[in-house]
Amino acid sequence: MDKNAILPESGLVGRIARKAVAEREAEYAGEVRRLLDAALDQVRRGGPNARPRVADIVAAAGLSNDAFYRHFRSKDALMAAVLADGAERLADYVAHRMSKESRPEDRVRSWVAAILAQAEKASAADTRAVLHQTGALGADLVSGQTGSAPQRLAVLLHGPFGELGVRDPRYCAGLLAYAMVGKLSEYLWADIEPTPGEVERLADFCLSAATAEAGHGREQGGP
CATH class of the missing domain: 1.10.10 (Arc Repressor Mutant, subunit A)
Incomplete structure (x- = not known):
């Protein structure tokens, strides 16, 4: 040696x-x-x-x-980090809301409600301001980058979707997470707060998608 x-x-x-x-x-x-x-x-x-x-x-x-x-390296790098930090905090908040529910269906509904709560007046202005500051970097809110908001939120659905019999929880959760963050973006930029009825409708949509995917898995001979 x-x-x-x-x-x-x-x-x-x-x-x-x-x-x-x-x-x-x-x-x-x-x-x-x-x-x-x-x-x-x-x-x-x-x-x-x-x-x-x-x-x-x-x-x-x-x-x-x-x-x-x-x-x-620059202010842009800092603002990108602020955006990523917001995505992390959002995922923590959604996980906390979901943890209060025991049934998988209720956890999915809580997931939807917690995400759309970001369009409420109390937090929407801050989120819009950060997105304005980041400019093109604001695309990270819905991008496929590791640690993006959709990816973090999709992981939270893996458990309840598995319990609901979804054949491929990762795939189904990923699609719905991108759709939900896209819908949240629409509410934020339009400065509109979703009504309880809209939140319920979107939750029903997510559960219907999970049910359909679970049924498709059984038709294909899955578990």
């Missing part, structure tokens, strides 16, 4: 090094969170026509320009 080869440290040296790395990771994660929150707050305050500068965001976050460029 090469005596000059660098081997992983163990014992005291290794513990100290790992502690330093963990502390730096926590520090950087805190910086990113502060930048994301500050950017969202700047957009919320300024509305869709505002154009917050990097200097404004950095000042609101209480950080330096060095800290900003340590994590983001």
